[in-house]
Amino acid sequence: xxxxxxxxxxxxxxxxxxxxxxxxxxxxxxxxxxxxxxxxxxxxxxxxxxxxxxxxxxxxxxxxxxxxxxxxxxxxxxxxxxxxxxxxxxxxxxxxxxxxxxxxxxxxxxxxxxxxxxxxxxxxxxxxxxxxxxxxxxxxxxxxxxxxxxxxxxxxxxxxxxxxxxxxxxxxxxxxxxxxxxxxxxxxxxxxxxxxxxxxxxxxxxxxxxxxxxxxxxxxxxxxxxxxxxxxxxxxxxxxxxxxxxxxxxxxxxxxxxxxxxxxxxxxxxxxxxxxxxxxxxxxxxxxxxxxxxxxxxxxxxxxxxx
Amino acid sequence: xxxxxxxxxxxxxxxxxxxxxxxxxxxxxxxxxxxxxxxxxxxxxxxxxxxxxxxxxxxxxxxxxxxxxxxxxxxxxxxxxxxxxxxxxxxxxxxxxxxxxxxxxxxxxxxxxxxxxxxxxxxxxxxxxxxxxxxxxxxxxxxxxxxxxxxxxxxxxxxxxxxxxxxxxxxxxxxxxxxxxxxxxxxxxxxxxxxxxxxxxxxxxxxxxxxxxxxxxxxxxxxxxxxxxxxxxxxxxxxxxxxxxxxxxxxxxxxxxxxxxxxxxxxxxxxxxxxxxxxxxxxxxxxxxxxxxxxxxxxxxxxxxxx
Numbered sequence: 125x126x127x128x129x130x131x132x133x134x135x136x137x138x139x140x141x142x143x144x145x146x147x148x149x150x151x152x153x154x155x156x157x158x159x160x161x162x163x164x165x166x167x168x169x170x171x172x173x174x175x176x177x178x179x180x181x182x183x184x185x186x187x188x189x190x191x192x193x194x195x196x197x198x199x200x201x202x203x204x205x206x207x208x209x210x211x212x213x214x215x216x217x218x219x220x221x222x223x224x225x226x227x228x229x230x231x232x233x234x235x236x237x238x239x240x241x242x243x244x245x246x247x248x249x250x251x252x253x254x255x256x257x258x259x260x261x262x263x264x265x266x267x268x269x270x271x272x273x274x275x276x277x278x279x280x281x282x283x284x285x286x287x288x289x290x291x292x293x294x295x296x297x298x299x300x301x302x303x304x305x306x307x308x309x310x311x312x313x314x315x316x317x318x319x320x321x322x323x324x325x326x327x328x329x330x331x332x333x334x335x336x337x338x339x340x341x342x343x344x345x346x347x348x349x350x351x352x353x354x355x356x357x358x359x360x361x362x363x364x365x366x367x368x369x370x371x372x373x374x375x376x377x378x379x380x381x382x383x384x385x386x387x388x389x390x391x392x393x394x395x396x397x398x399x400x401x402x403x404x405x406x407x408x409x410x411x412x413x414x415x416x417x418x419x420x421x422x423x424x425x426x427x428x429x430x431x
Numbered sequence: 432x433x434x435x436x437x438x439x440x441x442x443x444x445x446x447x448x449x450x451x452x453x454x455x456x457x458x459x460x461x462x463x464x465x466x467x468x469x470x471x472x473x474x475x476x477x478x479x480x481x482x483x484x485x486x487x488x489x490x491x492x493x494x495x496x497x498x499x500x501x502x503x504x505x506x507x508x509x510x511x512x513x514x515x516x517x518x519x520x521x522x523x524x525x526x527x528x529x530x531x532x533x534x535x536x537x538x539x540x541x542x543x544x545x546x547x548x549x550x551x552x553x554x555x556x557x558x559x560x561x562x563x564x565x566x567x568x569x570x571x572x573x574x575x576x577x578x579x580x581x582x583x584x585x586x587x588x589x590x591x592x593x594x595x596x597x598x599x600x601x602x603x604x605x606x607x608x609x610x611x612x613x614x615x616x617x618x619x620x621x622x623x624x625x626x627x628x629x630x631x632x633x634x635x636x637x638x639x640x641x642x643x644x645x646x647x648x649x650x651x652x653x654x655x656x657x658x659x660x661x662x663x664x665x666x667x668x669x670x671x672x673x674x675x676x677x678x679x680x681x682x683x684x685x686x687x688x689x690x691x692x693x694x695x696x697x698x699x700x701x702x703x704x705x706x707x708x709x710x711x712x713x714x715x716x717x718x719x720x721x722x723x724x725x726x727x728x729x730x731x732x733x734x735x736x737x738x
Contacts, residue, residue: 149573152653153576153637153653154508154509155472155505155508155511156472156474157471157473157509157570158471159470160467160468160471160569162467163455163464163466163467164466165462165463166462166463166464166551166567167461167463167551168517168519168563169553170519170521170555170563171555172521172555172557175556199462201461202460202462204462210473210565211475212475213477214477214559214561243473244473244474245475246475246563247477248482249479249482250561251558252558252559252561254521254555254557254559254561256475256519258475258517258519260473261462262467266455266464268460269460270460330461331461
């Protein structure tokens with residue numbers, strides 16, 4: 125082994141140390157003690173090496189940021205603020221102590237950006253590297269998937285597709301240059317959460333961890349309405365041209381990236397006069413369709429299953 | 432694969448379904464929504480097949496109970512009550528849907544016994560089966576490891592050593608009969624948490640997940656005192672004779688089981704006139720010693736490290 129358990133715990137305790145006033149008792153006792161809040165958001169995600177991330181595609185720091193982002197996004201998508209994270213990690217023993225420190229720093233920096241404190245964790249040995257994060261947040265006014273109403277518009281907090289573009293570059297082993305490719309790679313490796321968008325007036329909301337068409341279909345089903353996505357609206361988003369040019373350059377499909385790609389962790393919301401990018405309309409019916417010139421476009425069905 | 436992801440989620444949602452009034456919004460949205468409390472206890476544990484449990488030694492139901500018990504015990508040891516659990520599982524794909532259902536039922540039953548609700552989870556594929564549980568509890572008066580005072584007595588909520596005895600039976604591949612062996616196997620496979628003991632007046636407390644000598648040493652260090660464990664006191668515990676007879680029968684060391692065995696999840700507490708089993712005294716000094724007739728007994732050093 126390149127390290128002892130004590131060394132790892134010392135590194136984690138040092139990276140995760142906090143004097144946040146919400147934290148009454150941090151790492152070192154049987155459990156952490158924190159200030160609670162009236163209405164809480166709870167969510168957990170587990171990421172496995174080779175499935176959710178690849179250590180040859182992403183640095184430890186990027187992996188840390190990415191996994192924490194996925195968790196925090198679930199809290200944001202309930203119209204919440206993230207308070208606390210707990211991190212349970214399995215290590216193979218082949219990691220270096222520096223790699224572990226960088227992973228912790230990535231989680232810590234993403235948590236800090238969201239105003240969250242890492243209050244505890246666990247460590248175990250396994251043949252497979254994995255990181256399970258639990259996020260605890262609070263909200264005064266939760267927004268569910270089920271509130272979309274006919275006549276609402278559909279919005280994204282930012283243009284999706286960048287992460288899928290980055291994945292395509294990595295999967296094809298392309299060596300790319302240019303700002304668009306760099307952004308795509310970065311969004312795949314360490315997604316940016318839009319912490320500033322104000323979707324508090326949304327009627328329904330979800331984070332786009334799978335794909336706009338999957339998450340939108342779930343929201344439409346929960347709300348007993350139909351989502352119509354308008355291609356023209358997406359194509360009028362300022363940065364669409366940049367992503368489309370990258371798709372042309374590397375032989376990708378920009379509409380697939382935007383609508384069927386995953387892991388952008390943008391927020392998908394419905395409502396009236398919301399900020400963000402307008403991409404469609406809520407109508408009567410069921411399901412989700414993509415429209416151009418008032419006609420439905422067929423997209424290849426998309427799904428993601430672990431088994 | 433023996434199952435689809437949808438099947439597993441359906442099974443888990445069915446086993447974990449709850450109408451508990453604290454649960455505002457359960458499984459199905461981006462995150463769960465629950466009633467919070469003023470002062471909260473947060474803890475997470477990850478258990479890995481082959482490290483923390485063996486599927487050939489324990490049934491899926493027992494594994495579920497065992498892992499949930501380990502987590503809940505950390506909440507109890509802070510003088511807390513457990514409210515919510517989140518369960519993140521990695522499956523290899525070789526499990527049967529019945530095995531997964533039994534695992535979930537074990538977690539669910541242990542949670543129910545503690546008054547806790549399972550509010551969320553995640554599922555991923557991995558080469559290694561693992562289960563990460565996060566527990567969220569509340570307490571009006573937390574008890575830390577650091578409050579032991581000279582003159583306090585030392586108590587156990589129940590006699591430790593049964594789990595270590597069960598582990599020894601399984602490790603040696605013994606075929607045993609009799610009530611003591613059956614209890615030992617059961618305590619290893621699905622530990623019983625003593626939910627009724629009232630340690631709310633304790634000055635310090637921890638759960639014995641590693642060993643009395645390890646956890647006691649940590650409490651002594653945090654409290655700047657010395658723990659003296661008295662053999663005579665332990666040997667006068669009514670069920671000591673039964674455990675000692677089992678040790679004789681299978682060639683084990685009963686004192687090692689009680690003081691150096693792990694995973695009993697009994698509570699170790701200090702204070703004055705507490706209920707439970709009196710096993711020693713807090714004195715001036717540092718460290719932890721085992722005494723007989725006023726003389727220190729040397730025990731083999733014990734430690735548990737994953738790496």
